[in-house]
Amino acid sequence: MQHKVLILDFGSQYTQLIARRVRELNFYCEIFPFNKIPEEVSEFSAVILSGSPFSVRNEKAPQPDLSKIKGKLPLLAVCFGAQYIAHHFGGRVEASNTREFGRANLNMIKEAELLFESIEEQSQVWMSHSDSIKELPSNAVRLASTKDVLNAAYRIDGEDTYGIQFHPEVYHTTDGKQLLANFLIKIADLKPSWTPATFVDLSIEELKQTIGKEKVVLGLSGGVDSTVAAVLLHQAIGTQLHCIFVNNGLLRKDEFNSVLDQYKGMGLNVKGVDASDRFLDALAGISDPETKRKKIGNIFIDVFDDEATSIKDVTFLAQGTIYPDVIESVSVNGPSATIKSHHNVGGLPDYMKLKIVEPLKMLFKDEVRRVGAELGIAKNLIGRHPFPGPGLAIRILGDITRDKVRILQEVDHIFINGLRTWGLYDKVWQAGAILLPVNSVGVMGDERTYEKVVALRAVESTDGMTADWVDLPYKFLQETSNKIINQVAGVNRVVYDISSKPPATIEWE
Numbered sequence: 001m002q003h004k005v006l007i008l009d010f011g012s013q014y015t016q017l018i019a020r021r022v023r024e025l026n027f028y029c030e031i032f033p034f035n036k037i038p039e040e041v042s043e044f045s046a047v048i049l050s051g052s053p054f055s056v057r058n059e060k061a062p063q064p065d066l067s068k069i070k071g072k073l074p075l076l077a078v079c080f081g082a083q084y085i086a087h088h089f090g091g092r093v094e095a096s097n098t099r100e101f102g103r104a105n106l107n108m109i110k111e112a113e114l115l116f117e118s119i120e121e122q123s124q125v126w127m128s129h130s131d132s133i134k135e136l137p138s139n140a141v142r143l144a145s146t147k148d149v150l151n152a153a154y155r156i157d158g159e160d161t162y163g164i165q166f167h168p169e170v171y172h173t174t175d176g177k178q179l180l181a182n183f184l185i186k187i188a189d190l191k192p193s194w195t196p197a198t199f200v201d202l203s204i205e206e207l208k209q210t211i212g213k214e215k216v217v218l219g220l221s222g223g224v225d226s227t228v229a230a231v232l233l234h235q236a237i238g239t240q241l242h243c244i245f246v247n248n249g250l251l252r253k254d255e256f257n258s259v260l261d262q263y264k265g266m267g268l269n270v271k272g273v274d275a276s277d278r279f280l281d282a283l284a285g286i287s288d289p290e291t292k293r294k295k296i297g298n299i300f301i302d303v304f305d306d307e308a309t310s311i312k313d314v315t316f317l318a319q320g321t322i323y324p325d326v327i328e329s330v331s332v333n334g335p336s337a338t339i340k341s342h343h344n345v346g347g348l349p350d351y352m353k354l355k356i357v358e359p360l361k362m363l364f365k366d367e368v369r370r371v372g373a374e375l376g377i378a379k380n381l382i383g384r385h386p387f388p389g390p391g392l393a394i395r396i397l398g399d400i401t402r403d404k405v406r407i408l409q410e411v412d413h414i415f416i417n418g419l420r421t422w423g424l425y426d427k428v429w430q431a432g433a434i435l436l437p438v439n440s441v442g443v444m445g446d447e448r449t450y451e452k453v454v455a456l457r458a459v460e461s462t463d464g465m466t467a468d469w470v471d472l473p474y475k476f477l478q479e480t481s482n483k484i485i486n487q488v489a490g491v492n493r494v495v496y497d498i499s500s501k502p503p504a505t506i507e508w509e
Helices: 015-024 080-088 176-187 196-211 224-240 255-265 276-283 289-309 323-328 365-374 402-421 474-487
Strands: 004-009 028-033 046-049 075-078 092-105 124-135 140-144 153-156 161-164 215-220 241-247 270-274 314-318 355-357 430-444 447-460 491-496
Touching: 004 015, 015 028, 015 176, 046 080, 075 080, 080 092, 080 124, 080 153, 080 161, 140 161, 161 176, 196 224, 196 355, 196 365, 215 224, 215 289, 224 241, 224 314, 224 365, 241 255, 241 289, 255 270, 270 289, 276 289, 289 314, 402 430, 402 447, 402 474, 430 491, 447 474, 474 491
Parallel strands: 004 028, 004 046, 046 075, 075 161, 215 241, 215 314, 241 270, 314 355, 447 491
Antiparallel strands: 092 124, 140 153, 153 161, 430 447
16 A cells, blocks of 8 residues: 555444544554554554543553654544644643533634644644643644644644644544545645545455465355455455355255355356255254354364365465454453454364455445445345344344244345335344244234234445444335234234434344
8 A cells, every 4th residue: 555544443433434434534444442553653654543441641541652653644633643643742731620522613713824734723623632732842833723723733843743732534524534634635744546446456366466376265155245355365366266145044044045146157066065954953942042153163064174174285275254353352451342253254273274364354344335346246146234243143132043033034034125125224233133032912914913023224334333223114114014013924013213323223232
C-alpha cells in the first residue's frame, strides 16, 4: 500500500467507525491496540488515536509510547487521544462539572486552518466525555470551541499534531468526514488510492506469490465472504483451489443443492459434502450457545480434515475471515472485548498442518461486497444477507432436534421469500427467524393447541457492528405471520424482534 493509516485503539466503541470512515475516503488503514504499536511504524503515513472509556487521569489508563509517532508523523488525536496529548505534553485535564455527551456546535473556528477547511461555524459535532482539557500545552494553538468546551480542537505548533475533543467518525458529526479528509489529504498529503480494483490487483499478485504452485482448500458456506474469497483465489491460482461445501444440516431450506449448483456454474472446483447426520447427532442434547459453536467448529474441522486428506499435497487452508471477525476476537486490556467466539478465527489443530490464507481479513463487510462486484460475482450472491457460520444452530434456542430444524427451515423460507416478493430483501441488511424454547397456548379450529413460538428478526446496518431493527410494513408482517402459522406444523405464534444493537446483538445466541 502506498499510503497506510494507523489507528491506535484505546478501547473506544467507535474505533471501527474511524476505520470505516477512512476506508470510505479511499485510504487504507489498520487498527492496532494501543499496547501493540507496530515496530515498523514508519511504514504508515499518518496516525489516528481513538477515544477510550478510560480517563487520562486514571492510573490504569492506556499509556502508549508515542515517541516514534508524535512530531514525526501526521497525528490526529480524537477525544481521549486529544486529552492524552494535552495531559502528557504540558496541558491540564480535569473532570468536567457535567458529563459532556451528545450534540454540540462548533464556534470560534479558525477557518484558515487546514483541518477546518470547508467547515463553517456552528457545524454540529458529537461529544462523549467526562473530562475536559482545561489548559492546552504551551506550544498548542486552539482551533475551535463549543458553548461548553473551550478547547474543542487544537494543534501543536511546529508539528502535524492535531487534537479534537469530539468524534468525527459518528453520523451525528455532520462534517466529520470532511474533517477526516482534510487531515488525510490537506495535512498528511496522502493520495486516496484504496479502491476495490486496487485491492483485487494487489491481492491476486500477493496470493500468487504466497501460494506459488501449492494447492489450497477452502470451505464454502454459501455466504458472501467465502464466495468472494473463493472467486479471488480462483482468479489468482485457478484449479489449484479446491472448494468444499459442507452441508451441516443447519443451512436454510434447499440451500445446499441450489448454492452448490450455482458454484459449479461459476467454474469453481467445488465438492459438496453432506455431513448433516454427523453434525445433528453430535449436537443432540446441547443447549449452551458457546458449546454449540465449538462443537460445530470442531466437527467442521474434522469433516474438512477428512476431505482435505483425500486431496493430495494440500498446503493451505483458505478462510473467509473479515476484519470485524479479527477485531472482535482479540481482547487486549479493554479494547475490542470478545462478545462471542467466531468460528473462523484462530488456529487449527496441529494434526492438520495446513498454513492459513485469509484474503479478506482486512476488509469490512461492505468492502467485501464491493470487491465481489469488482470480481463480477452475480448480484444475488454478493447481495445475500449475512448468515451465521453455525447456521440455524444458534437460531434454535435450547437443544437441537431434526424436527426443530425442519420447523425453523420452513419458517425462515416463508419469511425470506416474503421479503423478496415484497421488494424488501435488499432494504434489509440481515433477516432470519428464531425458534424460541417455549410453547404457547393457541386455538386452531375449535381445538386448543400448545405449540412453538418463533421470532422474526430484520435489521439495517452497514457492517454489523451496530444495527437498528427494520420497521417492516404491518401488512407484510400480518401476511407472513398467517402463512407461518397456517403452513408450518408445530407453530402457533409469531413475534417480531424490535431490539437494536447495542444493547442486543443481531443473533439471539
